[in-house]
Amino acid sequence: MNALRRILALVRKEFLTLLKDPKSRMVLIVPPMIQLMVFGYAASFDLKDIPYALYNEDGGQASRDLMARFEGAPAFHRVAVLNAEQQIAPLVDRRDVLMVIHLGQRFSAELLSGGGAPVQVIIDGRNSNTAMIAMGYARAVVDGFNRDWRAARGLPNLPARLETRAWFNPNLESRWFFIPGIIGMITLVTTMLVTALTVAREREQGTFDQLLITPMRPAEILFGKALPGFIVGHIQATVILLIAVFWFQVPLLGSVPALYGGLALFLMSGVGAGLLISSLAVTQQQGLLGAFLFMVPAVILSGFATPIANMPEAVQTLTLIDPLRYFLVILRKVFLEGAGFAVLADQYWPMAIIGVGALGLASGLFRHRLY
């Protein structure tokens, strides 16, 4: 009973130090909401505005038909019509256009002769990912042209055709994939905010020694330090989950308790990592460095933007200790695939191990790191 009272007193004190400073209060409440709004709109691989230039050396009807298709495609945005080859390079160099579509003089003639004609697409590969996506869009336009050309001339259909369907995300909206990921990242950042500097600050100011000579046991200090991060994390995650569902309209198909189960374990492992960093640090500068050395790899190796399956074996092994990796799977599966507890068991226990391990190490370091 006494232990509980002591823990609650410490929790109360932690909340006071966290919320006393109006700037610190602002930092906890406002940025996560703004970040979800801004990042939610920013994070997408769907291209909406591909600036391109046309260089049509051929005046024939077929070439004009193809050009009209590009003009009609909503993702493409024509910024220039060229009439000489030399105009291409400066335009691409300056990044005024992402691609140049070039039809040779004999385009229509070759097409009519039945031999097939090339459509040259020059694309800026500085961002090769955007380039390949844009190329895919261009291919879709040309494929549509070919289909109609064949049909209009009574050419035989291809002997086999692909009928493609996408499960869970029929229109392949990449925003549905990224918004659950952003929820995970912002939650991670919050746990770091609340925990990574707390012990380091007390160490630097000398108040941690005072805490250690009170009757509190390390485990009690640990609880007192961990609970605020856990509580703030839950409140904040709830707010941004609501924004994701009601503002961005990401479908939430699965079990909400399963999602919160994952959130609790993720917060436990995040708070554990933050407190471990904090108790290793002697100064707040070191705590801040530690927070970044954990947070940046945790985000980049989580499979947020670049799939884990694409990483080399050794790096894939490393991602096994990244709690965000598991939480992202839970978020995406619950949101888009309608998953419940049973499917997610494999994601729960690694986070529980990471959380317990990190919290245990942190509380051990409270006492032993008295240099």
Next chain:
Amino acid sequence: MMASRRGGPAMRLGGLVRKEFLQIVRDPSSIAIAFVMPLFLLILFGYGVSLDADHVPVALVDEAPSADSTDFLASLAASHYFAPVHARTVTEAEAALRDGRVNAIVHVRANFAERLRRPDGAPVQVIVNGVDANTARLAQGYVEGAWGSWLARRATERGQALTTPARLEQRIWYNPEVKSRHYLVPGLVAIIMTLIGALLTALVMAREWERGTMEALLVTPASMSEILLGKLIAYFVLGTGGMLLTVGLAVFLFHVPLRGSFWVLWACASLFLLAALGMGLTISTLARSQFVAGQIAIIATFLPAFLLSGFIFDIDSMPAPVRGVTHVILARYFVSIVQTLFLAGDVWSVVLPNALALALMAAVFLGITWRKSRKRLE
């Protein structure tokens, strides 16, 4: 007369810079920020991060194997883009897709061989897991590619000509082999330098105020401008070291071609570093306490630079208000500069406006720091 000459501004500044260096050496975390962090992050990400999907696990379902269907599926299985898994029934394949064991299903129906000879052709069902839309699109593209070359080969074998009326010929400039590393590594250089710049200085002003040493400095003849300049010079030297390290790694370890001039890159990176250090100093001055400064640094640096700089997500495709927000993200300008200098060359029409923006932001940040620090004295 003599005394004022001995304590001239140059000497005071020298003393202040020396003091900062002593502090840097005594708390190795600053040195770790400048050298260890970039080394660790760049190696980890340079090797770890790739957007090129190879060996996409795909389930192949052949309901009634025939010469045609086996031939078609074998041509898919031979592609290095796929890691094929054979499934007997669609139900089995769908279960694998649900569990995440495969990312796509290619399903050939029982009457494939027969319908292939009919005028309307045979349908092949392709199901992709759309959760990761980008990988789904890649997988779809790979299936289409394999399908197209199978059709072409089949036509040639039968002595028919399968002509595509208009065929796309792609020329990818600056990165013809489409190595995503060539575009990710220069971007990472910009992200890592954002972190170096802001982390080095985010706590330094707040620390002096919190520990009361700022007052001690102010009672010396050193003015606020000199104190700020002393910090800026010390951390600029440290940050330049980190910058050279990251650029060196990009060129020599990851073999990203540096097509532009090194000196232009140096000049732009210095401007960027100045702006990033200025941002750190501003955070530090406005926050007043190290704790809050640290919190702001965590929020304001990494995620915005990662998501809003054009490093992975195309800025032109963002809605206008979000595009507006990207203009206050320092990394946005530098990402554009480094991608151009590394892969395209000295394109002045890209470099100059971005460099100008960096200079402007450096001036704004340093100006705010200077004004706010002076005000606090009164």
